[in-house]
Amino acid sequence: MSDLASAAVERVYREHRTRMLAALVRALGDFELAEDALQEACSQALRKWPRSQVPDDPFAWLLTVARNHALDRLRHAQMARTKLPAPPAPITMTEKQLVDLGDERLSLIFTCCHPALAEDARLALTLQAVAGFTAAQIARTFLVAEPALAQRLVRAKRKIRDAGITFEVPADHLLPERLQGVLGVLYLIFTRGYTTADASLRQEALRLGRLVAALMPDEPEAHGLVALMLLHDSRSAARLTADGDLVLFEDQDRTLWNADEISEGMALLDRALRFGSPGPYVLHAVIAALHVQDPVDWARVAALYAELLAVAPTPVVELNHAVAVAMTEGPPAGLELIDRITGLDSYHLLHSTRADLLRRLGRRSEAVEAYRLAHDLATTPADRRFLAGRLRSLEVS
Amino acid sequence: MHYMFLIYNCEDRPRPGDPRFEEILTRVNAFADECRRRGAFVAGDPLKPVTTATTLRVRDGKALLTDGPFAETHEHLGGYYLLDCRDLDEALELAAMVPQAHFGSTIEVRPVDHIPGLNHGVA
Numbered sequence: 001m002s003d004l005a006s007a008a009v010e011r012v013y014r015e016h017r018t019r020m021l022a023a024l025v026r027a028l029g030d031f032e033l034a035e036d037a038l039q040e041a042c043s044q045a046l047r048k049w050p051r052s053q054v055p056d057d058p059f060a061w062l063l064t065v066a067r068n069h070a071l072d073r074l075r076h077a078q079m080a081r082t083k084l085p086a087p088p089a090p091i092t093m094t095e096k097q098l099v100d101l102g103d104e105r106l107s108l109i110f111t112c113c114h115p116a117l118a119e120d121a122r123l124a125l126t127l128q129a130v131a132g133f134t135a136a137q138i139a140r141t142f143l144v145a146e147p148a149l150a151q152r153l154v155r156a157k158r159k160i161r162d163a164g165i166t167f168e169v170p171a172d173h174l175l176p177e178r179l180q181g182v183l184g185v186l187y188l189i190f191t192r193g194y195t196t197a198d199a200s201l202r203q204e205a206l207r208l209g210r211l212v213a214a215l216m217p218d219e220p221e222a223h224g225l226v227a228l229m230l231l232h233d234s235r236s237a238a239r240l241t242a243d244g245d246l247v248l249f250e251d252q253d254r255t256l257w258n259a260d261e262i263s264e265g266m267a268l269l270d271r272a273l274r275f276g277s278p279g280p281y282v283l284h285a286v287i288a289a290l291h292v293q294d295p296v297d298w299a300r301v302a303a304l305y306a307e308l309l310a311v312a313p314t315p316v317v318e319l320n321h322a323v324a325v326a327m328t329e330g331p332p333a334g335l336e337l338i339d340r341i342t343g344l345d346s347y348h349l350l351h352s353t354r355a356d357l358l359r360r361l362g363r364r365s366e367a368v369e370a371y372r373l374a375h376d377l378a379t380t381p382a383d384r385r386f387l388a389g390r391l392r393s394l395e396v397s
Numbered sequence: 398m399h400y401m402f403l404i405y406n407c408e409d410r411p412r413p414g415d416p417r418f419e420e421i422l423t424r425v426n427a428f429a430d431e432c433r434r435r436g437a438f439v440a441g442d443p444l445k446p447v448t449t450a451t452t453l454r455v456r457d458g459k460a461l462l463t464d465g466p467f468a469e470t471h472e473h474l475g476g477y478y479l480l481d482c483r484d485l486d487e488a489l490e491l492a493a494m495v496p497q498a499h500f501g502s503t504i505e506v507r508p509v510d511h512i513p514g515l516n517h518g519v520a
Binding site for chain 1: 490
């Protein structure tokens with residue numbers, strides 16, 4: 001019975017953790033209090049369920065116990081005048097209202113990605129509150145010390161409570177911009193998983209993207225992001241050799257690409273395109289879709305990057321545009337565009353792209369210089385090994 | 398919830414008679430009207446330039462005065478608004494509408510704290 005009970009607690013927690021946390025944050029107006037309360041409810045369940053029966057509705061049981069525990073804590077804190085601050089609004093939600101609240105996960109995601117929080121705090125908070133990562137896992141993922149990461153999470157949660165960041169999906173007039181912010185956080189999580197070859201992080205970003213797309217089915221950009229992540233992810237097995245060395249796009253073994261992810265991505269992209277007037281993520285996904293065609297239509301890729309530059313200009317998009325132009329019009333045209341980019345001086349890909357174009361133009365000493373700069377700026381061992389190899393081959397030739 | 402908007406770097410404001418004075422005054426007044434329409438306006442004032450500032454510290458019970466502002470920075474506090482907003486989103490929406498922000502000022506938005514037992518404060 002005891003094993004059955006703990007298995008039941010674990011199952012409810014695994015399946016419904018995010019929903020329960022979201023409902024509790026909504027009811028209590030305080031992240032830390034909600035997390036503590038949910039933890040306490042789970043440990044009570046582990047103690048009590050073996051002795052009686054697993055309740056008919058374990059979800060409601062846990063929520064109710066958590067709410068009552070939080071109320072007790074607040075009452076005690078008030079009587080003892082301890083430091084536990086009162087939540088911004090008095091807790092008026094009844095047990096029944098709490099259980100009937102419905103799905104608040106979207107509110108949770110928007111709150112974690114609020115633009116008044118620093119970007120690294122948004123990433124960490126989303127991974128912790130929505131994805132259920134521990135602080136230790138997040139610290140490892142972002143190569144920061146765990147105490148510093150834990151401190152960052154606490155600060156973000158207190159800012160949400162104390163600065164009046166409301167726990168809800170933003171109003172219609174703020175929604176387009178805020179949704180881009182949410183999708184941006186998910187895409188950063190994905191690209192972190194891409195550059196560090198961390199498949200589980202990429203899968204988590206995909207899962208969160210699918211969740212947002214399912215909760216906001218009329219937002220083409222959400223579908224566009226999922227399509228984009230799928231199309232990139234489909235190539236991850238071909239991107240690195242067994243030894244972890246980088247394989248350039250044109251040298252990749254296409255049989256290693258994941259056909260299921262490609263077809264799912266294509267289907268989602270089709271759906272997103274039917275809404276018309278594509279936004280940045282849909283455009284990025286169309287570009288990613290063109291990359292899995294053989295041969296790649298570089299002229300269309302260049303035209304799409306130009307379109308992206310019109311709606312969401314960034315230096316990285318400028319760089320990608322220059323690469324596509326170099327593919328269709330030749331290295332000099334690409335080089336000219338690259339030399340006009342500002343703000344990417346410390347980005348290794350800018351220098352490695354320049355180096356590659358200079359090499360193709362036979363300007364060897366300039367190419368060596370650019371490869372050296374790229375090598376020194378690269379952050380992953382795979383990138384550095386690749387660039388060191390390029391340097392060696394140029395220096396001996 | 399009350400929010401304090403601290404407006405930095407707005408000391409080069411035009412004076413009466415300057416060519417842009419009327420235009421800017423109209424915009425600043427229109428902003429206050431919008432805040433009143435929403436029921437958000439509590440207070441708001443420009444401050445005289447930092448050259449008028451005196452900084453005071455008490456050490457060993459004695460007041461020590463310094464001529465000038467507290468912080469040695471280029472961006473000085475030049476004015477404030479105190480607004481009653483629904484949440485941070487409304488505060489940030491109003492902050493983006495502050496006319497001074499469109500003339501190069503920086504705006505720091507800070508929620509006003511509530512301390513039990515404090516016998517004053519508009520919050």
